[in-house]
Amino acid sequence: MKAYNIIVLAKQVPDTRNVGKDAMKADGTINRAVLPAIFNPEDLNALEQALRIKDQFPESKINILTMGPGRAADIIREGLYRGADGGILLTDRAFAGSDTLATSYAIGQALKKMGKIDMIIAGRQAIDGDTAQVGPQVAEKLGMLQITYVEEVLEVTDKTVTVKRRLENGVETAKCPMPLVMTVNGSAPDCRARNAKRIMKFKKARTVTELQKENEDYTALYNEHPDLMIQEWTVNDIETDASQLGLTGSPTKVKTVENVVLQAKDSKIISAADDEIEAMMVELIKSHTIG
Amino acid sequence: MSSVFVYCEIEDGQVADVSQELLTKGRTLANELKCKLEAIAIGSKLDKVGDQIIPYGVDTLYIADDERLFPYQTLPHTSIVVNLFKEQKPQIALMGASSIGRDLGPRVSSALHSGLTADCTSLVIGDHYDKKQDKNYENLLYQIRPAFGGNIIATIINPDCRPQMATVREGVMKKEILDPKYKGKVVKLDVAKYVSDEDFVVEIIERHMEKSKVNVKGAPIVVAGGYGVGSKENFKLLYDLAEVLGGEVGASRAAVDSGLAGHERQIGQTGITVRPKLYIACGISGQIQHRAGMEESAQIIAINTDPEAPINSIADYVITGDVAEVIPKMIKYYKKNSK
Ligand SMILES: Cc1cc2nc3c(=O)[nH]c(=O)nc-3n(C[C@H](O)[C@H](O)[C@H](O)COP(=O)(O)OP(=O)(O)OC[C@H]3O[C@@H](n4cnc5c(N)ncnc54)[C@H](O)[C@@H]3O)c2cc1C
Ligand SMILES: Cc1cc2nc3c(=O)[nH]c(=O)nc-3n(C[C@H](O)[C@H](O)[C@H](O)COP(=O)(O)OP(=O)(O)OC[C@H]3O[C@@H](n4cnc5c(N)ncnc54)[C@H](O)[C@@H]3O)c2cc1C
Incomplete structure (x- = not known):
């Protein structure tokens, strides 16, 4: 039976769709504290496409990669509840202030450490930065093909993926060789609900940092239940060129922000x-x- | 002085509206920077595109014409643009924030390590002083764009990397032919020098494109009419307002049911959901089923003769008045105050 190694890129975002009156601070910056942090909506559509491939090829592995602060470990737990096999949190102050290019570079370098990958599936766009640039840029960084605006994966064969793309004024069916990066539209099917059994099992999944905060003995926990370990990578776990990271590695600078x-x-x-x-x-x- | 460059999208031999709008904007920027405006057209059977593109004031149009270059595919188009930009070193490059531009732009920007600003609503030239380095930058492109679901507007700059790249949605910039007899030159590229056979790995099995589409969902501004608009004539005013603001016309179910608007425009529980940055509700009472499709709009203007209309409670601006009187004034004062 054929099996695929799939990575889903998912971002934790403030819920910008429910911006209330106190969401903005007087200085025009976002008051992240009052906005719930959620799984970027189109990344859930991406996860569903990955899960459907796994339904068809059950030996496949789905890992979630998210870059963000420590609390973004929630994204990986959420993915585990819905059927992912595991995940990696890429977290370091060195990534702070990244534009899409520096974000893609860091994510790309992490992906390079993850062995042979058949498919990387991302959401089309994150609802905070709203750029839809990270997917294609990650593909370029890895020298992979990208296929954007995917609404449905129609067929996966040995070496190819056939997808339906939803474009602004039409649809296209395209057959593409693997490995590749796909970005999935919000018009794709919604993600399946959390699975009650999986919640019971994975609600204890933790990163080392989280366990240290909770004063838990992680070696004991991880030895007993290796699948409860959420891997945490810092800049030291991946090969990077410091000049391409964070604010320094970002060609675009935010000059001013108005509320x-x-x-x-x-x-x-x-x-x-x-x-x-x-x-x-x-x-x-x-x-x-x-x- | 290096040029301002526009990537032109072409479907059925026609240059896309968004590209024509960007050519117009590109010409303005080039005038201000005292540099050339250049453009690239990539596709198949492009003999006639020069006549469409040059009149916008294009000094050099590069054409990559090859059977395999239509329909658009990521890798070959990226290779051509990246290699051409390496040769020509434009200072600014503009693309549509369309399915093509938002596929191509990020890939090109990554290959050239140049910044890309998505979905700009305004592009202007300005200076920048960097405190940390005590350095002054002259004539940068201010790329102004909404983010955080339209709740903030950011001005983004690329001080050091070139080209400064930006995408812009259709309908945001105005299009205007500069001179039908403009003298620009056409340079045909030797396609084989720019792409490799390995770029053609995707097989497009099927493709359906609709020509003119009503895209209420994607519009940054929606002017929606309800039963209170009263007549087709008054509804025409809504189209006029949408046109000058670069928006689309939507409708309530009562307006659709009474034949004032087509069904594809219905907003609400049984229609489409929109989240534009501005929603102008004209003669709409604001029943819950309608609100379900529009209450996440970043800003709402309600125009209603009834000061107690339910829509008013979710509006940022409540205009108590008659649609037929208010809309012409909005058009008039928009024209008077916008550049
Ligand atoms: C006001 C403002 C405006 C900005 N404008 C620009 C701009 O125009 N150009 C620019 O280059 N940068 C811009 N940025 C920076 C940009 O928002 C960040 O780099 C952001 O981390 C990534 O971009 P995005 O949210 O737009 O993601 P998108 O490119 O929209 O995300 C697409 C997909 O990539 C994946 N992905 C994205 N980020 C992550 C992550 N951290 N972890 C895992 N997967 C991820 C997800 O699958 C997501 O659905 C801006 C930031 C702000 C605050
Ligand atoms: C199951 C179900 C699903 C539905 N789905 C939808 C849906 O998807 N979308 C939808 O829109 N509705 C939907 N409806 C219908 C909804 O309940 C309302 O009936 C409808 O939205 C009312 O449309 P309206 O506001 O245009 O008309 P009205 O409620 O008749 O309001 C007209 C408004 O115009 C004002 N007015 C009158 N003259 C003028 C003037 N000259 N200038 C300015 N203002 C004026 C009036 O004061 C009034 O507020 C649904 C209903 C049901 C039961």
Whole structure:
């Protein structure tokens, strides 16, 4: 029976779809503390595509790779609850301030350490940075083919994957050789629910750092239940060139950030009078909402 | 001075709207920087694209014409753009934030190690002082874009790497022919020098593209009309507003049921869900089934004759007035105040 080695890229993101009145600090930065941290929605669509391949080829292995702060270990637990086999948290201060290129470089270097990979499946886009750039850039860093906007994996054969792509004004069916990076659209099927048995089993899955915080004896736990170990890699676990990491390795710099959320939803009440409508249009142009 | 470059998307021999819009923007930027505007067209049977592209003020159009280059595929198009950029070293490169541009752009930027800013809503030239290095940068491209689900606007710069790359969605920039008789030159590339056979590994089995599409879902601005709009004539005003703002027209079910708008535009529980950065609800009461499809919009303007309409409670701006009176004023004052 054929088996595939699949890596799912998943990012923990603030839930920008439910931005309330206190989501922005006075200085215009995001108040991450009040926004729930969630599994990036399209990464769940990506995970589902991976799980479907595993349904068909049960010997396949799915590992989740996430780069982020320590609490992003939640992403791996969530993946385990839904059927992934394991995961790696890539976490280090050296990655802070990465743009998509530095992010892709770090993720690419981690992937290079993961042995022979058949498929890397990412979400199309993360809902915080909103760029959809990391998938294609990871592919380029690894010298792999990328296939974006996947809605459905139609067929996996020995060496090829056939997919349906959903483009902005049409659909395309393409047959692509492995290994490759796929990015999956939100229009793909939703991810299956957590499995109750798997929750029972994996709710104790931890990174070393988490266990140290909880004062647990991790050697004992990992010896007894090796599958509860969430691997944690820092910059020292992968080969990197420091000039390509974090802020230094990021060609793009954020010069300024403006908050465009109106304070609360206290509506501005205006009449149809000319001056009031003009004032509103000027405000909308200034805030780059229009224009 | 190195050039401003635009990647032109071509379908059925026609240059995509988004590319024409970028050519217009590219010309403005090139004028400001006193440099050339250049463009690349990659595809098959491109004899006529020069006539479409040069009039936007393009000084050099590079054409890569080969049967295998249409439809778009990632690897061959990337190879051509990367190799051409290595030769020509543009300072700025623009692409559509379309399924093609957002597939190609990141790959090219990674290969050249140059920054790429996604989905810009505005591009302007400006200076930058870097405190840490005590260094002044002149004439950088300010790439202005929304992020965090439209809740913030960031200005992004690429101080050191070239080209400064940006993608822009269709409808964000205006398109305008500069001069139908503009004198630009066309350079045909020797395709074999830019791509290798290994670039053609993907087999496209099937492809269905629709020509004109109503894309309410992807529109950054939605002007939606309800039963209160009253007539097809008044609905026309909504199209006018959407056109000047670069948005799309949506509708409530009551408006669709009464024939004021097509079904593909219906927003709500039994229609589509939209999350634009601006939603303008015109003559819509705001019943829960409608709100289900639009309440995550970043900003909402409600125009309603009823000051107590339920929609008002989720609106950022509540305009109490008649659609037929308010919309023409919005158009007028937008035109007056936008550059
Ligand atoms: C306001 C603002 C604007 C920004 N604009 C830009 C910009 O225009 N250009 C730019 O280069 N950078 C930009 N950045 C930086 C960018 O958001 C970060 O580099 C971010 O970590 C990755 O980009 P993304 O969220 O856009 O991911 P996307 O490229 O949208 O993510 C696509 C997919 O890649 C995978 N993925 C992404 N990140 C991770 C991760 N950490 N771990 C595992 N998988 C992952 C996921 O599968 C995800 O679905 C911006 C940041 C801010 C705060
Ligand atoms: C199962 C189910 C599913 C549904 N799904 C949807 C759905 O997907 N989408 C949807 O939209 N609805 C849906 N509906 C219908 C929904 O309940 C409402 O009936 C519908 O949204 C009302 O549309 P409306 O606001 O345009 O019309 P109305 O409720 O008639 O409101 C018209 C508004 O226009 C205002 N007005 C009148 N004249 C003017 C003027 N000259 N200028 C400015 N304002 C004016 C009025 O004050 C009023 O507020 C669904 C209903 C059910 C039961």
